[in-house]
Amino acid sequence: MAQKLFAERLRRTVSKYGPLCVGIDPTFDKLPKELKEKAKTPTEEAAAIGIFTDSVIEAVKGVAGVLKFQVAYFERYGAAGFVELESAVKRAKNDGFMVIADGKRGDIGSTMKAYAKYYMDVLDADAVTLNPYMGKDVIEPFLPYVDKGKGAFLLARTSNPAAAETQDVSASAGHAYYIYLTDRIASWQEKIEKDKAGYLPFGIVVGATVPEEIKKLRAKHPELLMLIPGFGFQGGTADDAAPAFDAQGNGAVVNSSRSVICAFQQEGGETAEAKEDPAWQGAIRDAAKTAQGALKEAIARRKR
């Protein structure tokens, strides 16, 4: 018998902590001053990012239950960065967080097998993000992990402004291409068991910056979990994200990265060092609490 399915595990976590997923996207330039000062080499920069990441995990413990690691910010340092990613994910899992590895990989089946091995077995993430452009092959090597309670989110309609050009083009009976692609993502899971609340293990990514698209996809695909990026810094609001949730408040997690992990930069951006909050870990925790609260309220408002 399988352990709990991914959708059920996610639902329990969201019900315990709230729908906020804290995005770990650390760049060296934006670290607190005290962590930047000591690092002189790329390996020391990567180590500083590791220390910061551990502090973020510590800060949001008890406030949020899901962490999304953006792989690129670790990969930027190659081997040295992956050392930090692996250590941080281990810590997060030990602390009871669900971990999403956000790498947006997508390739032919034999190649995806190598990615699945790393992200599901070696790194032991609970879910990954995947790019569906190369077709069903992308999810095949992840199917054996479904019974282990793992899942994935595939790109449907992303949060960046440039996405409209490649994703909103009309395809297949007048639907936008991202709708067509989402229909395919659902069809690839026809033989896969839904969890008790009706959700499949392979969900979709839809940006909080495009709330109309969230509504359309939620109506068309009540069986697909949603990972909602673009909340906070990128401009999406809690009310924009709320329609991703079903009437019971299930079915989605909402990611916030920079608004939380850069919260100590009181006037934002790389030039704001002089205005940095010295109690930076507290500022991160407070920002996570605020984001979590705003999301819970928006979902409750919608239910009323």
Place this chain on the structure above:
Amino acid sequence: MAQKLFAERLRRTVSKYGPLCVGIDPTFDKLPKELKEKAKTPTEEAAAIGIFTDSVIEAVKGVAGVLKFQVAYFERYGAAGFVELESAVKRAKNDGFMVIADGKRGDIGSTMKAYAKYYMDVLDADAVTLNPYMGKDVIEPFLPYVDKGKGAFLLARTSNPAAAETQDVSASAGHAYYIYLTDRIASWQEKIEKDKAGYLPFGIVVGATVPEEIKKLRAKHPELLMLIPGFGFQGGTADDAAPAFDAQGNGAVVNSSRSVICAFQQEGGETAEAKEDPAWQGAIRDAAKTAQGALKEAIARRKR
């Protein structure tokens, strides 16, 4: 003044050695027996893959001028794998090869900046593969590398059977979506200088398994370089790939991975250990020569 542009560098390399790109996709199970025997831990497995990769580079020196590293097969070992990737790419560059890092990354601009930093500066690849689904943001951070002679190949029509479902769907005035996407990839480069032979720095990936699509895209976009995977093991022939080249024999490279680097497995697959050629490095070199020769002949036949 910029150094030579990517398209020109690629043309000189292809004109010197031929259009074969050797794909480095090493899996531990398929390594020569002598390399497998000693490895007991994942780090030792990664090291064995590193030794094998160095041997492949040594074997094809003078036979092919372009190497494509499939990042996934190194990433499968996380930090330990990236150590091997970095060391192998350094060796390949020192030996004068042009290096394509095949990771098919694709994300929002700020995230792509981290990938660009790693692949263009730290790893120092000559080109990367990118997934264009998230739009123009994907190439933006790579623009500063154009004047440094670097480039990229973006997925247009991939070689895997499952690709038809997501890429051939009709979009925009009856064209297939992959054609629409290729048109966008060309339009993103409107302000970028072509090299002397008329090629842009951001080319496309089109599978040797879909020769009709190669012909269509070559006719519609004579300014886009092509990286052609799927030749050999996946079923594409030299004659299938030949239409990617212009009348002067320029404009493309053709990748072969397993047919070259697994050439010593005389009856193929993981169970063939007993039938392994003990002179495995020579078998790899011979397979590269054969592939290079077949491609040159097919292109010459087409020109006549």
